[in-house]
Amino acid sequence: PAAKMSSKRAKAKTTKKRPQRATSNVFAMFDQSQIQEFKEAFNMIDQNRDGFIDKEDLHDMLASLGKNPTDEYLEGMMSEAPGPINFTMFLTMFGEKLNGTDPEDVIRNAFACFDEDATGFIHEDHLRELLTTMGDRFTEEEVDEMYREAPIDKKGNFNYVEFTRILKHGAKDKDD
Structure with a gap:
């Protein structure tokens, strides 16, 4: 019987290890320290402690x-x-906010910061200067490589909205 017990225990352990779907359990989206911080924030907001x-x-x-x-x-x-905001709902709402950022939007918005007139275009010379002098700097060769496939019109305007779409979904065929 002792051998039987240990095999049962082993079985129980393996079923526990089964990963839960992220959608079914909001707590699986965060580690313990994050959950603890959210709990502290929740308690600070829940002024009447109900x-x-x-x-x-x-x-x-x-x-x-x-x-x-x-x-x-x-x-x-x-x-x-x-509905009512208990701790699970609070975590779910934060989880959606933190995980719901669409990378396409993030990329487009990064370009938009340098498009003062909100045209959807940045002049290629200006963009080259930004890419080679700020943040994780590109080399001239890397900018050339990026521009090779980039949607740039005859006036030298880089269409970052289209470029972002290409990055995420691939280039359209010339025949489309």
Whole structure:
């Protein structure tokens, strides 16, 4: 019987190790220290300690930070949740915010920072200067390589909206 017990125990261990789908368990999206930090934040917002964040909790928390939020502002924040905000809902909402950033948007928005007139274009000379002098600097050769396939019009305008689409989805065939 002792041998049987140990095999049962081994079986129990293997079923526990089965990874859970991220969609089914919001706690699987974060590590323990992150969950602990979210719990502390939740407790700071849950001013009346009833286990739920309501409009009054939000108001009191913001007031303690020297803000004077309007009712409309608080309603807007509360309407982001599909129901009462307990800790699991709080984590779910943060998880969606943190994981929901569409890389395509992120790339496009990075280019948009340098497009002061919001045209969807940056002049290739200006972009070359930015790429070779800021952040993780590109070499001239790397910029040339990028420009080889890039959508640049006859005036030298780099179409970053189209470029971002190409990065994420591949180039359209010339025949399309």
